[in-house]
Each structure stands twice: as structure tokens, then as C-alpha cells.
Amino acid sequence: MTKLYALVDCNSFFCSCERLFRPDLEGRPVGVLSNNDGCFVSRTNELKSLGVKMGDPYFKVKSLCEKNDVAVFSSNFALYTNISDRVMSVLSTFSPEIEVYSVDEAFLDLSGIDVDLNEYAREIRDTVFKWTGIPVSVGIAPTKTLAKIANNIGKKSKKANGVVVLDNEKITDIALARTEISDIWGIGSKNAVKLRGLGIKTALEFKKYKNTKNIQKIFTKLGRMTQDELRGVSCFELNIVSEKKKEIMCSRSFGTPVSDLRGLRESVANYVTSACEKMRKQNSACAIIEIFCHSDPYKVGEETYFGKDRVKFLTPTSDTRRVIKYAWKALDGLFQMGVLYKKAGVKLGSLADDNEMQCSLFGDTDNQKSLELMKVIDKINTREGDQVIRSMACGVDNKSWKMRREHLSQRFVTGWSELPKCS
DNA sequence: TCTGGGGTCCTAGGACCC
């Protein structure tokens, strides 16, 4: 049976979430900034047409934004994940086989479905909008890569109006001819340069390029699979069950640079705490932690200091206190007086199921008691709010390293005190 | 003054073992 996938992607997702509770923003350019109010990560069409690019640093286009009455928001992930869950649950009514690919997009398996595909796609689009208020685009094709391309065209073409179905070769080739190689899923900027070097500029030319061996050699296995997908041969399956993360990271840029070990330690303790929380949520324990900290890489004329260390545990752990202890030890070794630190972070690696942990004859080991303690703390923090119970290592108020969020919207759906009011 | 954060997969090369 031939495969059939739909890719459903929310339009300007973060911006659409902000607009949801601010109907006055309809038609006005809206943009959402990354953490620390650094750069744009979501833009509405109105903002795109002002020339603001994805990833543009806010400070560089600030006056342009002010001149054009752009509504700028700090990222409010609590809101976005909540809305995302609603969108995904609507989508799951259209196919039992759904892969939530990211916060704003999902693949649906439509193989074997006996309906008019254009009508079905339109129904998906209309229903999501009606039930959640979020506009989406739908692309349908026999492979995931082609569904991505269909979706892209659906989003950009006025005629398509959010829906494109690529179910025969003629239409598919027309779509591929107008898709630049850098717009193919899996072909990034580096590989695009290499492909252009081979005289390949469009997705159609890539599809028709015959020297498959050469493709594998230059672009590895993934490049070859991408080419197959363009030809209609499905190589990337649907991942329905959300697999456990193999590593968990937490890192942040500082609101203001940190020069003292105490501030650095405090920030790292906080990152460890939230990474460990995430890890316990998926019932894992880690055997490796990596710690890094560095100065501002954008500062001209100054060499960036980059410190990185890695600690292996004798036995895996999910105990925040233990991880903080080791992280601090590593951090003490990395710290250098006189450096202005801009960012720090931790990565938990070698994750394994926490019920398969071995005990060690030597050194620290998590015991049943510490596991239970962590679970209780997690439970209380979930119920009472973030970090009601936390290690003193995380510090108290006046954290200068905390990130900037000067344009934060209300907690419309996650805080009782900030629910929208209607009158 | 001001430039994000969190993941995955693949490959090459080194270490180590028999």
C-alpha cells in the first residue's frame, strides 16, 4: 500500500497564540522574541513584509519596529505549550496515527484513507481554527519530505490558501521545480552550497540527479534518503510513540554578565534542577553530566573564553542534590577570575531507566529514600507552583543572571489571577 | 547596552581487545 502523510503546521505559531487573547492585534505586525529578548523566533506575515528576518536580533531592528507599531512579545512557553496541546488533540481526531513533531507541527498517517484529499485537508484546517483559533496549513504527499514541501507551498501561495495535495507526479514535479534546495527539509545551508556546486538549484533537479553514490558520499545516508523521499520513496517513518529523550539540556544566557563564582554556581544549580525534573518526569537517570560556561562570543576584539567539563558517575543518578554537587565541582575547575560570563548550561547524558539502576560497592549511590524524596518534591512543586521546594544552592532573590523578559504577555491559561476577563 | 535554547543523527578517528 502506498503511504500517505499529512503535515499540519501552525502559521506563525507563537504570534498566533499571542493574538488569540488580543484580538486587537489582528492585522497588526506581531513578533515573538527568543529567551532573554534576544532575537525574533516567530513573525506574522505583516512583520515579515517589513523585512524582519527569522533570528534577527531585536536591538538591531528595534527602531523599525517602533516606527511600524509592531507588537513585540517575550516568549511565553507556558502559553504556547498549552495551546499546542489543544491543537494536537484536535488533530488526533483526524487520524489515530499522529506524530507530534514539534510544538507547532504534526504528521498524520493517512495511508489507505478513502476520501477527497483536498476536502479532507480543508476540513482539518477549518476544524483546528474553529476549535482552537489557531490558523494552520496542511500539506499531503506520499513521503514526509514531500508533505513538508506541500505544506510550504500551501503557506506561501495565495491560490492554495493553506492546503496543497501532491498526489501525482505531474503536480509534484511542478511543486519541486519551484522549491529551492535550501527549502528542502534536511538540506541546510552547508549542504545547499555543496549541491549548488554540483549544478543543482531546485528540488526537481535534486530529484533527477542520477549519481546516487555521489550523493551518499557527500551528504551521507541522510542526504540519500532525502533524495529518495523526493522521488516518492518513503524513508522516514512516522514516530508515533514519543520516545524518551537521550539527553536533556538546560542553558540560558544571562540578563547581565556574571563575573563571580557564586553567581555562576547559583545559575548552574538552577539549570541542573530543571533538567533533573525533566529527567525524572520520563523516569530516567543520568550517568554523565556536562557543564559549560562562556563569555560573550559577539564581543569584538576580545577572545571568547569557553569552559567545558564532563563528569561520569559510578552509578546513574536522578537525585538533583547529587548532580548539583558534581556540577559545582566541575564548575570550580572551569571558573576563571576576570572573565565576564554570558551564558552557562548543563547537559545530562547516558540516560537510562531509573528502575534499572545498579548499585555500587564504592562511592555514592542513589537509594530508595532519595528517589522517593525527589518524587515528593516534584509532586509538591507541580501542585504549588514552580520550585516552592528547592535546594538552597539555587539561591534566593536578586538574581542578576536571570534572563530578561520585558515584553511578557499574561499567563492567560496557566494562572488563575491572569485569566482573560470579558465584560 | 542589547545576538536563544533544546534536540537528533551521522561519521571519522582513537583506544582497546583478542
Next chain:
DNA sequence: TCTGGGGTCCTAGGACCC
């Protein structure tokens, strides 16, 4: 003068994604 070969595991780094 001669000095193997194959396998596995780990790590670093690159490239990509949203």
C-alpha cells in the same frame, strides 16, 4: 629486515531541525 587484522566502543564534531 621483518612488525596483522578485525571488531567494538566511545567521543568529538558537524550538520540539521524547530
